[in-house]
Amino acid sequence: MTAPEYSRRHLRFGWWSLLLFATLGLLLESLQGFKVRAYLDVSNETRRLMWTLAHAHGTLLALVHVIFGLTMRATPPTVMPHLHLISSSLIAASVLLPGGFFLGGIAFYSGDPGLGILLVPIGGVLLLFAVFWIARGSSARR
Amino acid sequence: MVAFAAGLGGLALVAPGPAALPEQRVAGRPVQVPSDGYASSSSCRACHPGQYASWHGSYHRTMTQVATPETVAASFDGVIVDNVPGSPMLLEQRGRRLSAVFDDPDDEVKGLAPESDSARPRRIDRQVVMTTGSHNQQIYWYATGNSRVLGQLPAIWLTADRRWIPRRAAVMHPPGQSPMSETGSWNGVCVACHTTNGQPQLDTPFGSQPILTQVADTRAAEFGISCEACHGPGEPHLHANRSPLRRYVLHLIGRGDSTVVQPMRLNPRLSSQVCGQCHSFWEFSNPQSERRANAHGLPYRPGDELAETRFIVQPTKNLGSPAMQAFLAADPGFIRDIFWSDGMVRATGREYNGMIDSPCYRNAATDARTMSCFSCHTMHKTSDDARMIGEWADDQLAPRAVGNQACLQCHARTIQDVTAHTKHRADSAGSSCYNCHMPYTTYGLLKTIRSHQISSPSVRATVDTGRPDACNLCHLDKTLAWTADYLEKWYATAKPRLGDEEQSVAASLLWLLSGDAGQRAIVAQSLGWAPAQQASGTGWIAPYLALFLDDPYDAVRYIASRSLKTLPGFQAFAFDYVAPQTTRAAQRIQAMQIWRATRDGRIPGRAQLLINADGSFNAEVINRLSRERNNRRVVYRE
Numbered sequence: 001m002t003a004p005e006y007s008r009r010h011l012r013f014g015w016w017s018l019l020l021f022a023t024l025g026l027l028l029e030s031l032q033g034f035k036v037r038a039y040l041d042v043s044n045e046t047r048r049l050m051w052t053l054a055h056a057h058g059t060l061l062a063l064v065h066v067i068f069g070l071t072m073r074a075t076p077p078t079v080m081p082h083l084h085l086i087s088s089s090l091i092a093a094s095v096l097l098p099g100g101f102f103l104g105g106i107a108f109y110s111g112d113p114g115l116g117i118l119l120v121p122i123g124g125v126l127l128l129f130a131v132f133w134i135a136r137g138s139s140a141r142r
Numbered sequence: 143m144v145a146f147a148a149g150l151g152g153l154a155l156v157a158p159g160p161a162a163l164p165e166q167r168v169a170g171r172p173v174q175v176p177s178d179g180y181a182s183s184s185s186c187r188a189c190h191p192g193q194y195a196s197w198h199g200s201y202h203r204t205m206t207q208v209a210t211p212e213t214v215a216a217s218f219d220g221v222i223v224d225n226v227p228g229s230p231m232l233l234e235q236r237g238r239r240l241s242a243v244f245d246d247p248d249d250e251v252k253g254l255a256p257e258s259d260s261a262r263p264r265r266i267d268r269q270v271v272m273t274t275g276s277h278n279q280q281i282y283w284y285a286t287g288n289s290r291v292l293g294q295l296p297a298i299w300l301t302a303d304r305r306w307i308p309r310r311a312a313v314m315h316p317p318g319q320s321p322m323s324e325t326g327s328w329n330g331v332c333v334a335c336h337t338t339n340g341q342p343q344l345d346t347p348f349g350s351q352p353i354l355t356q357v358a359d360t361r362a363a364e365f366g367i368s369c370e371a372c373h374g375p376g377e378p379h380l381h382a383n384r385s386p387l388r389r390y391v392l393h394l395i396g397r398g399d400s401t402v403v404q405p406m407r408l409n410p411r412l413s414s415q416v417c418g419q420c421h422s423f424w425e426f427s428n429p430q431s432e433r434r435a436n437a438h439g440l441p442y443r444p445g446d447e448l449a450e451t452r453f454i455v456q457p458t459k460n461l462g463s464p465a466m467q468a469f470l471a472a473d474p475g476f477i478r479d480i481f482w483s484d485g486m487v488r489a490t491g492r493e494y495n496g497m498i499d500s501p502c503y504r505n506a507a508t509d510a511r512t513m514s515c516f517s518c519h520t521m522h523k524t525s526d527d528a529r530m531i532g533e534w535a536d537d538q539l540a541p542r543a544v545g546n547q548a549c550l551q552c553h554a555r556t557i558q559d560v561t562a563h564t565k566h567r568a569d570s571a572g573s574s575c576y577n578c579h580m581p582y583t584t585y586g587l588l589k590t591i592r593s594h595q596i597s598s599p600s601v602r603a604t605v606d607t608g609r610p611d612a613c614n615l616c617h618l619d620k621t622l623a624w625t626a627d628y629l630e631k632w633y634a635t636a637k638p639r640l641g642d643e644e645q646s647v648a649a650s651l652l653w654l655l656s657g658d659a660g661q662r663a664i665v666a667q668s669l670g671w672a673p674a675q676q677a678s679g680t681g682w683i684a685p686y687l688a689l690f691l692d693d694p695y696d697a698v699r700y701i702a703s704r705s706l707k708t709l710p711g712f713q714a715f716a717f718d719y720v721a722p723q724t725t726r727a728a729q730r731i732q733a734m735q736i737w738r739a740t741r742d743g744r745i746p747g748r749a750q751l752l753i754n755a756d757g758s759f760n761a762e763v764i765n766r767l768s769r770e771r772n773n774r775r776v777v778y779r780e
Binding site: 037041042043044045046109110111112115 | 188189190191193386393
């Protein structure tokens with residue numbers, strides 16, 4: 001896959017992802033607005049936190065994809081090694097991080113999120129890996 | 143420059159106010175310092191938000207609070223309280239400090255009380271530092287200036303009526319006795335149950351020397367009845383569960399955590415003892431255990447066998463024990479002030495004593511069929527409970543225990559044909575399990591509550607003990623003979639031998655006119671109880687309640703006036719039960735005028751209600767029964 005193709009892939013993923021997580025935000029606001037107890041009750045505080053984190057991480061990562069897509073257009077392909085790994089890691093992180101938070105809020109144990117939360121550290125490591133290589137590529141001489 | 147000013151403004155917004163003194167350094171009142179493995183409820187909040195929130199909304203939390211403008215229910219904004227012995231009390235808020243100026247209640251104790259009327263007791267100005275209660279009443283404690291010893295303001299706040307009343311008028315207390323001083327009571331008595339792991343730390347046993355020379359370093363792990371009162375010290379639990387691995391293993395295998403006590407996982411006997419550590423009548427087994435508790439707090443921890451570390455007073459079981467005999471020798475009212483003569487509890491706050499004498503607890507064959515406190519109550523509002531938290535907090539009943547479902551957990555067959563068992567319409571108050579098996583025969587805090595000893599209506603028990611029976615607390619216009627007839631007819635209960643008046647005069651009137659203050663309070667409350675009014679009619683009630691607007695006991699007058707206000711035409715009736723006798727007499731006349739104006743024609747003659755055929759009252763019998771009144775001194779250990 002060529003650099004322009006990666007760029008298009010991340011722009012596409014970013015914008016669709018933004019749509020998805022912006023919709024989730026709207027849904028959460030609706031739950032708040034209609035005072036849905038399954039979301040707002042103090043005993044569901046963990047769910048509220050997890051889903052809020054899912055919305056926030058999903059939205060921000062969607063913007064990261066858009067920025068990454070634009071960055072690749074501005075960067076010669078030679079300075080961004082491991083492009084395939086970076087791209088795959090970033091996409092996996094964007095699924096695992098918000099997905100883990102969301103699953104962790106569906107069924108939970110009082111103050112502890114559900115087992116879905118185990119996806120979050122995996123996503124976090126993949127994100128760090130991708131960001132490291134993007135940062136390194138951006139710092140390299142052209 | 144603008145940015146600098148904005149920065150300063152921002153700093154001002156986040157800068158804290160005057161630094162609060164660390165709790166350990168607070169003087170003049172008891173302090174809350176977690177120790178001995180206690181960690182405080184704030185540590186529980188992060189992991190157990192729902193449980194924390196329902197506890198936070200409960201009256202257990204607010205049982206003891208540091209007095210602040212936010213925690214006091216009454217206004218301290220230059221308020222003058224007349225309803226106190228001696229000169230009026232002045233309440234003031236100076237900044238965040240709450241103060242009271244009043245006659246020193248300990249003047250008499252110190253022998254400073256003046257002999258002549260012209261001399262005045264010493265006025266004192268004290269900071270109000272602590273509160274007790276918030277549900278029914280709120281009591282205020284001031285710093286005496288002697289170490290951490292607290293004194294009690296001479297008036298307390300009656301929450302329902304939003305008014306101040308003299309301390310004496312808040313409890314069932316004989317009239318005409320000397321003014322009450324409660325100085326030191328918080329340190330020596332209240333601390334045991336109104337805090338978590340309270341330690342009096344009095345220099346000598348409470349009551350062994352004048353309180354004014356006693357020194358106290360009273361402290362508690364936390365004020366109020368907090369998480370650790372029921373779950374035990376939380377430090378080991380906190381420490382162990384810092385590991386997420388441990389937490390998730392426990393979540394997944396569903397086993398209880400051994401580092402903390404879950405009362406719901408204990409057997410019914412032990413789980414009820416968790417509540418019984420406070421909701422019981424108990425004494426220290428010996429002076430050594432009292433001194434140990436003084437220094438380190440009570441040794442009982444949830445899950446322990448309660449009776450191993452204290453003497454549970456249970457006249458049906460241990461009346462003849464040497465310990466009980468010693469208590470009775472020291473105080474002849476030791477049992478009488480708490481129990482009916484057959485050993486059933488008659489004072490509130492001792493529900494555990496009643497519960498463990500219930501057949502549902504005593505005779506249960508297996509744990510699964512043993513009644514416990516948790517059969518009906520829940521310490522945390524559950525997610526399927528649609529009630530507002532304030533409504534739940536009123537009695538902390540579980541949703542399943544609101545109504546007959548409480549008993550149907552074991553007695554399911556009864557519900558298949560309720561009427562066959564109750565002989566009352568299925569949707570009537572007579573088919574409520576509670577009304578027949580847990581009648582309102584327990585008194586405390588200016589009201590009656592349901593007996594927590596499950597029992598069946600028995601005229602024999604009523605005759606033997608004087609305790610009003612469930613049938614006649616609803617059928618207020620019926621005689622004991624009427625009840626005995628029906629109990630024999632419906633349940634084959636043997637009829638006891640009854641006196642002439644028990645056969646001819648409504649039982650409620652016998653208790654009201656001739657009973658002791660406790661019986662009068664119970665019947666006065668029933669006269670205002672909607673199901674009883676529905677069953678017995680209301681046209682005849684007002685004159686009888688009006689009689690008790692002049693009862694010698696403050697508590698009886700209060701309950702009579704409250705019941706009176708439930709009658710047609712009396713909703714706006716104003717009666718001050720602590721007003722001078724002359725004022726009360728005038729208000730009583732006014733009550734009779736309202737009754738005459740609102741009654742619907744002549745009331746029909748009913749001999750058992752002592753109403754003659756012409757509608758007049760049978761004054762001769764009423765006066766005679768009143769003269770025969772049981773005037774024994776009634777004190778409840780509320």
